[in-house]
Amino acid sequence: MKNHLNYRIAKTKVMQWLVYLLAFLTVLPLVFILIYIVKAAIGAINWDFIVNIPKPVGEIGGGIANALLGTIIILFFATIIAVPIGILTGVYLSENKTGKLSYWVGMCVDVLQGIPSIVIGIIAYFWLVRPLGSFSAISGSIALAIMMLPIIIRSTEETLKLLPNSLKEAGYALGMPSHRVILRIIIPCGFSGILSGVMLAVARVAGETAPLLFTAFGNPFIETNLGKPMQTLPLLIFNYATSSYEEWQNLAWGASIVLLAMVLSFNLLTKLITRKWKIQL
Amino acid sequence: MKQNEQEIQVLKEDINQMWKMVISQLEKVKHSFLNNDLNLASEVIQTENKVNAFELRVDDDCENYIALYSPVAIDLRLVLSIMKISVTLERIGDYAKGIARHVKEENCASFNTMVIEQLEIERMFDALLSMMTDSFVAFTNESSQHTGKILSKDKEVNEIYHQSIRQLTDYVKVHPEEAHCILMMTILLRNMERIGDHCKNIVEEIVFYLEAKVLKHEGKTE
């Protein structure tokens, strides 16, 4: 009996160490990537880098100002498009757990989540770029919005599903119509979960390149008109990293670290905000 | 639980009133007997109905209380002891009425007056009244401190009773023509002795209520 017990204790220890090891191995690539990028790019980051646009080939210096601004603008409009549609769809799915429409909507969301980003880019190209006649930032925003939708919808739905039914009942019992129960009780109570879903979606698409290839297309200059092509960080990295000019390659490294910093800080911010704003049920 | 406490107050109030009424009956019947007061005797006989009505009321209160409040512990002991005390009080009331009827209906006034002192009837009445009053005080003050004293008074009552019976036995041999009143007196003395027993029962219920101790049917008296 005692021998068997010792065997089991030993087995537990082995499994524990195995788990620690594998976790460590998982983190390792991330650490390497970070170290490598930081080493390669840290020299390039300075104030000039942020506020200048890339210089023509051959000249020293330049920066990523147009790409930075473009990323921010395109993400902003993508968020504006995706959030209302996403949240309301999430609300619909959480309110109607049975029913044919609910089932098919859920199915579509799952399918949408699996569509490759480049396919979304191509579709946006055919739907928006061709008819409108030119590449544009707005078509890029729309493509990104389509990618954000499944994330926002699912996280909204899951958050709201976790809210106890008694909250809604309390609202109804006070004589509230359905739309008020949702807008004034359900959504505010699930706010932190919904918000984190939105922020995660933004962080996710911030680094997408493929959908922007045929939509926003890229622009060597600063552009604020949504109807015109615009530069973004991933596009810049994509184009400049494989070029044969060393200055452009440096810019690509610098842009990489900026993009990485953006995404990481956004994720951290999400964690902080959800913890602070979480409504204790 | 305020509602529960209110109900208990009502119960206590009702049994207290019944108690006071029976004590007053006993006092009246004492005076009526010692002074051969026929009017007072009539009063006692009429008031007996009220005592019976009280018993029904207390019964009703207790039934309702048990049904609606499911009492436990001290509350349960209270209601159980109140139920038994009310029955006992009603019996004491009956005996008091019996004594009053004796005064009113039997023509033994002269005989009674003659033997009162010898048989120590007044002392017996006083012992009974003291038992009744002391037990009432013990119940309302919720103190079982002096229950020993009350129980010893019952011994006193029993002694007087046995003594009186011996004296009457001797007397009837010498005065057989007064047999009727002598027999009536024996019955009266017996009734008073029963009142004493009932008072003792009441004290036992009070001790059960306050201390959850069962003194009933114990050989010893304290």
Add this chain to the structure above:
Amino acid sequence: MENTIIKTVNYSSFFGTHQVVKNVNMEISKNTVTAIMGPSGCGKTTFLRGINRMHELLPDARSEGEILLNGEDVMKTHPILVRQKVGMVFQRPNPFPNLSIAENVVAGYQLNGIKLSKSEKEQLVEESLTNVALWKEVKDVLSKKGTFLSGGQQQRLCIARAIAMKPSVLLFDEPTSALDPISTASVEELFMKLKQDYSLVIVTHNMQQAARVSDKTAFFMMGELVEFSDTKKMFLNPEKEETQNYITGRFS
């Protein structure tokens, strides 16, 4: 009857084809506490929820018959209006976790878009909380969230929220089953006070509670109203054998 506040006429509830409440005819008097008891699944909660039209929020739910509130058929009035006249308190205390205590009390107005002036709001908050014996305990922390109170206090807050709407009837769905005995006692004490201004209907699993707090008790079994009489009579000498079997625990 002049004193009747609720009268149900052949009222039945269904889930699809399954009938859960069968032809209930009941009259509830003003300013009384009526307890509804019965074994699990007997339809008492479904019946209660029919009174403020919460029943129909469940899938496949429907009702037949009439429920007259002060003479008007509740089934023919808009449910929102009905629910503003009939308050409900649930088994699990459910104050809104995103609102403060004061905001919770006036939630029925604010979340419905009904405007209240600052002084009206303050008065309503103080009045309602006083009526549930909570004012002294929370008057200094009115801006804290409702979920930081104890279970009994939360439940009283929910009652305050319901009475702030000035309903004529208050419905309670097993209001103390999630509370400890002391909180339960504080809520039960409240019923005695509340019945002076409102008419209360309480569904309870706890027979002793029904015996303690109610004036009249209804016994439901398998969807039917088996007996409805004065509580004293119900617990001393019920008319129907099924009632007696239930309250003596012989019911299997």
